[in-house]
Amino acid sequence: MAGKSDVDALARMFKALANPNRLRLFMNLLEESKLDLAKGRVHDCFLAKLLGGLDLGAPTVSHHVKELSDAGLIHTQREGKQLICSVDPDGIAKLRAALTH
Amino acid sequence: MAGKSDVDALARMFKALANPNRLRLFMNLLEESKLDLAKGRVHDCFLAKLLGGLDLGAPTVSHHVKELSDAGLIHTQREGKQLICSVDPDGIAKLRAALTH
DNA sequence: CTTATAGTTTCCGAAGTATCGAACTGTAAG
DNA sequence: CTTACAGTTCGATACTTCGGAAACTATAAG
Numbered sequence: 001m002a003g004k005s006d007v008d009a010l011a012r013m014f015k016a017l018a019n020p021n022r023l024r025l026f027m028n029l030l031e032e033s034k035l036d037l038a039k040g041r042v043h044d045c046f047l048a049k050l051l052g053g054l055d056l057g058a059p060t061v062s063h064h065v066k067e068l069s070d071a072g073l074i075h076t077q078r079e080g081k082q083l084i085c086s087v088d089p090d091g092i093a094k095l096r097a098a099l100t101h
Numbered sequence: 102m103a104g105k106s107d108v109d110a111l112a113r114m115f116k117a118l119a120n121p122n123r124l125r126l127f128m129n130l131l132e133e134s135k136l137d138l139a140k141g142r143v144h145d146c147f148l149a150k151l152l153g154g155l156d157l158g159a160p161t162v163s164h165h166v167k168e169l170s171d172a173g174l175i176h177t178q179r180e181g182k183q184l185i186c187s188v189d190p191d192g193i194a195k196l197r198a199a200l201t202h
Numbered sequence: 203c204t205t206a207t208a209g210t211t212t213c214c215g216a217a218g219t220a221t222c223g224a225a226c227t228g229t230a231a232g
Numbered sequence: 233c234t235t236a237c238a239g240t241t242c243g244a245t246a247c248t249t250c251g252g253a254a255a256c257t258a259t260a261a262g
Contacts, residue, residue, distance in 0.1 A: 002128060004121075011121040018116035019250075020109050027103060027199070047209075060251050062210055081208050081259050092200055098128070099197050120220075148239075161221050163240055182229050182238050 009072070010098050013091060016071035021054055022064040026073060028052045033087050047083050110173070111199050114192060117172035122155055123165045127174060129153045134188050147183040 017023050028050045047061060056064075065085065068074045073091040077084050118124050129151045148162060157165075166186065169175045174192040178185050 002125075007125055007128070008121050011119055011124045014115045014124065015119035018112055018119040020105075020112040021250085023112045023115065024103075024108055027108070057252055058209065059211080059253080062208095063250080066210090078209090078258090083209065096197060096200050099193055099200075122220085158222055159239065160223080160241080163238095164220080167240090179228090179239095184239065 010094065013071045013073055013095055016068050016073055019064070021056060021060075022068060024052070024054055025050050025061070025064055026068055029074065029085055029087055047085065050085065111195065114172045114174055114196055117169050117174055120165070122157060122161075123169060125153070125155055126151050126162070126165055127169055130175060130186055130188055147180075147185055151186065 017026060032049070047065065051061065065074070065076065065083070069076050071091070072094075073088055075086050075088050118127060133150070148166065152162065166175070166177065166184070170177050172192070173195075174189055176187050176189050
């Protein structure tokens, strides 16, 4: 019967996608993932690449990435100076399951 | 290349699902839809039925329903004293398309 | 050690959101 | 006409979010 914490976790994911700038970051990453998968490579991407025309300051981007990550939609890891991002397939699967029902 | 207004409309849908109470209303409606479809009937539902244990005042529910409706996720129509709600299949399709990419 | 790069943390203000109580509208029934 | 019901609108309040400025950390290069 859809426990409270399940619903809360879902709502948190939806909230992470509820801001247009954050949504665009996420969709840019999805797009990159698709391209990389087509080449048989792991899909990941460093931050600057995700901005794609967005006019946001570094602190703001950092906040947005953290929120996507906390919501369970993306995964991040440091690599030298850069932060590498990848889509979390489990997160997307949960969202899609909720909309299929 | 995902126009700005497309992204904004999508973000608005996600935002409508970003509040736990509103999400629960929507999922209750989805659940009702599923049951009704199984019986070969049109899926619709009046407001009180959607609350399912939620402890919210009438004004709050009214606001939430309006937001789901404005976002394009549900459809409403008056029937006598009651407001009948139904899922908007186009809205859900757009959300799912965005997550499939 | 110094400088440059990439991102983070802290703090803040402006704007937006969630919820409620009270007063209101529209519809149906007595 | 009066009452009851289902939902809406208004106004207020507490809370959250978005974005940036300034100061910070970590890594790499000269």
